[in-house]
Every structure is written in C-alpha cells, then in structure tokens.
Amino acid sequence: LISSNIAHLPGIYKITNTKLNKYYIGQSSDLHNRCDNYKILKGYINFQLKEDLKTYKPKYFTFEVLEYLPDSSEEYRLDREAYYKTQFQPSELYNKIVGKEDKAGYQNYLDSKGQL
Secondary structure: OOOOOOOOOOEEEEEEEOOOOEEEEEEEOOHHHHHHHHHOOOOOOOHHHHHHHHHHOHHHEEEEEEEEOOOOOHHHHHHHHHHHHOOOOHHHEOOOOOOOOOHHHHHHHHHHOOOO
C-alpha cells in the first residue's frame, strides 16, 4: 500500500488482496490519508480485510484510486461506491453489498435505477 502518488482529494478506491483475489471498494474525503490509515490499521476498517492485512501483510495488497471526485458530497461518493460494488460478484468483495456502512449509498443507487 503506497500513498505517495495519491492526492489529498475525495474519491473512490479499491483495495486488492493479490493473494486471495479479493477486493474492497470504499470512498473517502481524503484518499491519501485513507490509504495511510490502512497501512497502520487505523480508523474503521472492514473486519475481514483487517484480519487479512495482518495475516498476509501489506505487500500483498494494492490501493488503487478508481476516481477522484473533487468537491463531491458524501452522498454522491456513496452512490459511486455502490456503483463500483455492482461490478463484482459478492463473493469477490470484502464489502457487504448492503451493510451498515454503505446502506444509504446502495439504496440510493438502486432507487436511481428504479429497483426499489
């Protein structure tokens, strides 16, 4: 997990466990700081992802910015996060498709698609 090339901007990110081919999709108001938090296991981190970071060590993980979203609201970032999650099979994700941390964003996404 290397944050030196990542700007201090809001956006959507993907963490890849290259050992297990599992992914975590997230959003942040500061992608650089969020990447740093994963390196030191600080702040809210998905339980299974945190356990795998401890087990496999950061060298088996990549942090990729999917898109920068300057001047975006948290609601909009949650919507974009929900969209990216739909691009994977649930079994490939550390995320729950609908979970406490992202339920609002996913419901907004489904509602915008007329699926609620």
